[in-house]
Amino acid sequence: MKTKLLLIVVVVIGFIAGIAMSTAAADTLGLGLCAPMSGGAASWGKKSEVGTKFAIERINARGGVVPKGKSNAMMLELVEVADDKNDPREGASIAQRFIDNDKILIMIGPLTSTVALAQAPIMNKHELVQFAIGATAPAYTNAGPYSFRLVPTDAFQGRYMAKWAHTQGKWKTYAVIYVNDDYGRGLAEVFQTGLKEIGVSEDNVVASEAYSPNDTDFSVQLAKIKGLNPDALFIAGHYKEGALIARQAGELLLKAQILGTDGIGHPEYIKVAGKAAEGTIYSGYFSLEDERPYIQQWAAEFKKKFGQDPGLVEAIANDCVELAAKAIEIGGDNRQEIATGLSSIGTDHPVVMGALGENQFDENGDMVRDMIMYVVKDGVAVFYKPD
Secondary structure: OHHHHHHHHHHHHHHHHHHHHHHHHHOEEEEEEEEOOOOOOHHHHHHHHHHHHHHHHHHHHOOOEOOOOOOOOEEEEEEEEEEOOOOHHHHHHHHHHHHHOOOEEEEEOOOOHHHHHHHHHHHHHOOOEEEEOOOOOHHHHHOOOOEEEOOOOHHHHHHHHHHHHHHHOOOOOEEEEEEOOHHHHHHHHHHHHHHHHOOOOHHHEEEEEEEOOOOOOOHHHHHHHHHHOOOEEEEEOOHHHHHHHHHHHHHOOOOOEEEEOHHHOOHHHHHHHHHHHOOOEEEEOOOOOOOOHHHHHHHHHHHHHHOOOOOHHHHHHHHHHHHHHHHHHHHOOOHHHHHHHHHOEOOOEOOEEEOOEEEOEOOOOOEOOOOEEEEEEOOEEEEOOOO
16 A cells, blocks of 8 residues: 555656646757857857857846747757867768757757758758858748848848959959868959859959868969969958968968958958958958947946857857847747748848847748948957048
């Protein structure tokens, strides 16, 4: 009799505990972060984690999020930080793991186009939003209705840089050096197409040289480019290799003006390239010199907490979380409703202010954003001002 009574008590306690756990789980809104925490892009991955956690902390401190159709606020929770190693196979595995975890309502990340494109078919098939932090490849535009990104596309950035460079009237001939992956190939192609579209002859692009991800020796490509004597060298790659390209170009006395986009817009580019970074011009969309009050307040709170200024990646990750929260508020708290909510920001609902300024999507789920031009001067990236 005692054994049976004990069994009943255990079952009842277990049932009550199960209800309590279920209720506790339902009281939070789960996010998963997918980013490279190891390998060559680990610096970006760790910064994205900082930005994601900072945004969650600030939103929860404001009282959390009230999902559409609900009356009570719910707190955001970072359920998992997954290291994709900037490897598409690892990214695909993480995508499936996040899909199988019912607590994860949206993925923040990944950072790179290669990983994002590997994940996209899986995420869209199973209807879980991937909100890419840095996937800029043009092909990602057509990845599916559950694929979003916070940064402008390479199709936009490449054409923007081509038009901007041409209108400066300083450079007539160009060489391109690009990383041989989805990101680099797409950006290089769009830059060259952009030049052609504004009337620059194809002959004025004197070289287009590829390198592999994580390469460290660019002497062969740069020697060829030097022999063709271009006025400007456009780097379609990331900051790690970009810094080595700049440094080795300097060692070869290659005098071309270095141009780039947000891929090289990272403090490590300046640190690693050293004096060779001086004069580099690149496009971006985040600056601590931006005087808009919301941006200045966010930056001040970040510096107070971490003792240092925020960078671009922290700002992007922060705004991904802010937009995810807004999507839950205007769409709902299931995976499908979040996708609907995100897609309506900037079309059916007002823009969302964030660390990068105004955030809004076009009809393809691509971000619409103003660009800023920077130049490296005295070891610091500052607003570019024409001579």
